[in-house]
Structures are given as C-alpha cells and as structure tokens.
Amino acid sequence: MILKLATTVAKNEASALAEKAKAFHITYQGSEYLITSSSVKSTPEGLQGKVDKEWVFPNDMQLASREFQEETRTVRIGATEMGGNTKNTILIGGPCSVESEEQIQQSSALLKSLNLTTLRGGCFKPRTSPYSFQGLGLEGLKLLAKMREEHGLNVITEVRDATQVEQVIEYSDVVQIGAKAMYDQGILRACAKINKPVLLKRGFGTTLQEFVQAAEFILSGGNDQVILCERGIRTFETKTRFTLDLCGVAYLQEFTNLPIILDPSHALGFRYGIERLSQACVAMGIDGLLIEAHPDPSVAKSDAAQQLTHEQFIQLKEKITPVAKSVGYTIV
Ligand code: PEP
Numbered sequence: 434m435i436l437k438l439a440t441t442v443a444k445n446e447a448s449a450l451a452e453k454a455k456a457f458h459i460t461y462q463g464s465e466y467l468i469t470s471s472s473v474k475s476t477p478e479g480l481q482g483k484v485d486k487e488w489v490f491p492n493d494m495q496l497a498s499r500e501f502q503e504e505t506r507t508v509r510i511g512a513t514e515m516g517g518n519t520k521n522t523i524l525i526g527g528p529c530s531v532e533s534e535e536q537i538q539q540s541s542a543l544l545k546s547l548n549l550t551t552l553r554g555g556c557f558k559p560r561t562s563p564y565s566f567q568g569l570g571l572e573g574l575k576l577l578a579k580m581r582e583e584h585g586l587n588v589i590t591e592v593r594d595a596t597q598v599e600q601v602i603e604y605s606d607v608v609q610i611g612a613k614a615m616y617d618q619g620i621l622r623a624c625a626k627i628n629k630p631v632l633l634k635r636g637f638g639t640t641l642q643e644f645v646q647a648a649e650f651i652l653s654g655g656n657d658q659v660i661l662c663e664r665g666i667r668t669f670e671t672k673t674r675f676t677l678d679l680c681g682v683a684y685l686q687e688f689t690n691l692p693i694i695l696d697p698s699h700a701l702g703f704r705y706g707i708e709r710l711s712q713a714c715v716a717m718g719i720d721g722l723l724i725e726a727h728p729d730p731s732v733a734k735s736d737a738a739q740q741l742t743h744e745q746f747i748q749l750k751e752k753i754t755p756v757a758k759s760v761g762y763t764i765v
C-alpha cells in the first residue's frame with residue numbers, strides 16, 4: 434500500500450506515522466510524504482485524517498504501477514532524458530566489453546559521428562566461464578570516464594557484485610544490473626541507495642512478476658530512477674540464443690510506469706537479424722535500444738557473434754530512424 438500524507442504533516446510526525454503503517458520506506462515528494470508499506474491493506478489506526486490519498490494494490494507491483502503513477506517516469510541518463518513525454522528512443526551503442534583505449538575511442542567516435550549520446554561497455558563482466566575474459570575492471574571504468582570527458586557521452590556500465598556499486602557510480606551515469614545479477618539482493622539493495630539511474634535487465638528465466646518485484650526493491654528502497662531492459666528469455670528454441678519477449682514488453686508498457694529499453698543483441702545472439710529486429714523493437718515506441726557493436730567483432734573478447742561492425746551500426750541507425758518517426762519517437 435502507498436499512502437500520501439497530508440501537506441500539513443511535518444517531518445517528525447511523518448516518521449512516527451510511517452512506523453505505525455509498518456512502512457519500510459518514506460520519501461518526500463513535492464510537499465508531501467509518501468509511505469510505502471507491504472503489510473498494510475487499509476489506512477492504519479491513528480493515520481485517519483492524516484492521509485490525502487491511498488493506493489491499495491492486489492499484488493507487489495506498487496511504485497512501478499501505472500495505477501500509482503499513470504505517466505511513464507522521466508529518467509535522466511547523463512544529459513539525456515527518456516520516458517515522461519520526451520518521446521526519445523536512446524540508441525545505446527558500444528562494445529560488449531571495454532577492451533582497450535583504442536577500441537573504446539573508436540566506439541565513441543562512431544557514436545559522436547552519428548549524433549548519438551550514450552556509450553555502454555562492460556568492465557566487470559559476469560561471465561559464465563571463469564576462464565573467459567572477465568573485463569578490465571577499474572582500468573575500464575577510467576577509460577569510460579575519459580570518453581565521457583572527451584566526447585561528452587553519457588556512460589553506462591554494469592556491476593557484477595554489490596561491492597562495485599560505489600566505484601561504478603563514480604565513473605558512470607547509469608548502473609546496469611545484468612540478467613544473471615538481477616536476483617542479487619545485495620546489488621538491488623545497494624542500488625536502492627544511490628542517486629543514479631539503474632538499468633535493470635530481465636533474467637532469462639524471470640517472469641514479468643519477478644522482474645517488476647526486483648524493480649520494486651530499488652524503488653521502495655529510495656531510488657526512483659529505474660529503467661527496465663528486456664534482453665531475451667530462455668525458451669525451448671535453440672536456434673537463437675534467447676527469445677526476445679515482445680509480448681512481455683507490451684505488458685510492461687501497459688502496466689508499469691518505468692521506461693523500457695530493448696536489447697535485441699543479447700536476445701538473438703547473432704549479427705544477421707539485429708537490424709530487422711531493431712526495426713520491430715522501435716516500432717513498439719520504446720525508450721531505448723541497446724545494440725552491441727565492435728570496431729572488429731572477429732577479435733571481440735566477449736559476445737563476438739552478435740556484435741555489429743561499425744558499418745552495420747550506421748546502417749541500423751538509418752533503418753530505425755524512419756520507423757521511430759512513424760510512431761512519434763526520435764532516435765537520440
Ligand atoms: C551485457 O549487457 O553485455 C550482458 C552481459 O548482458 P546480459 O546481462 O543481458 O546477459
């Protein structure tokens with residue numbers, strides 16, 4: 434349940450009322466306190482007359498629901514806004530992993546030449562095998578920060594465990610939580626306490642309910658900037674790496690107020706169909722599209738089969754721009 438306290442309620446009183454309502458979170462919004470509680474289903478004893486508005490939910494989708502807030506949240510990725518009424522589709526580019534200064538310079542130059550705003554690259558890679566490339570760690574973060582400084586790009590990178598959150602936000606504009614890390618309570622709780630947006634990827638065996646519940650951990654813990662990312666789920670199909678769940682995207686658009694990014698690169702797992710899939714994604718009116726591209730995919734240290742060449746990335750942008758326009762969105 435969410436309770437919006439009357440504007441006349443002062444801070445000490447609000448804290449006492451929050452305790453009565455067994456709230457685990459209280460925020461100050463505009464001029465009112467907002468109390469979020471899991472266990473209370475109607476205005477608790479002692480709060481009558483102190484509450485301006487209350488929302489009761491049939492399930493755990495509370496702060497993320499359109500019932501609570503009809504308009505999609507506006508989230509700022511560095512200098513670029515998404516959601517709200519921006520109608521921006523941020524085309525997020527960059528390689529799977531930051532591998533060297535030369536490589537990430539080339540990725541940044543590509544984005545700048547296309548007037549794009551946002552670079553993504555992994556530094557702490559959550560690999561399935563301990564013997565594969567694990568990322569450059571802090572050295573990679575410093576390279577990303579350098580790109581931000583030199584090219585004015587917004588930067589997104591992921592955390593592999595909770596201890597990396599503080600370090601990652603020092604160097605990047607958005608913290609990505611990967612598909613395998615999505616259930617990690619340490620990461621979710623640490624990301625609830627930061628002042629930067631969180632890009633939450635859906636696990637490949639995660640139901641939509643569990644996905645939204647993970648987002649609620651971050652929202653109810655105090656961080657109101659969460660972006661959802663559909664990156665493919667595991668089905669019986671083995672010809673493609675995963676199955677991009679566009680039905681799930683329709684559900685999330687309908688029932689949640691969170692901006693949505695689609696990631697066809699990890700879903701398909703191969704270069705060949707990324708352009709067409711991207712057109713389909715953008716046609717749904719989405720807030721962002723995440724595409725992996727590498728100056729030379731044949732030598733990429735992770736996800737080599739799915740990363741586009743830079744020529745392919747340029748062509749993809751050309752192909753999706755009119756599609757975005759046809760549904761009222763602009764590629765930025
Ligand atoms: C990635 O974004 O490079 C990545 C590893 O993706 P996911 O967590 O979706 O597998």
Ligand code: MN
Binds near residue numbers: 529530699725735736
């Ligand atoms: Mn990848």
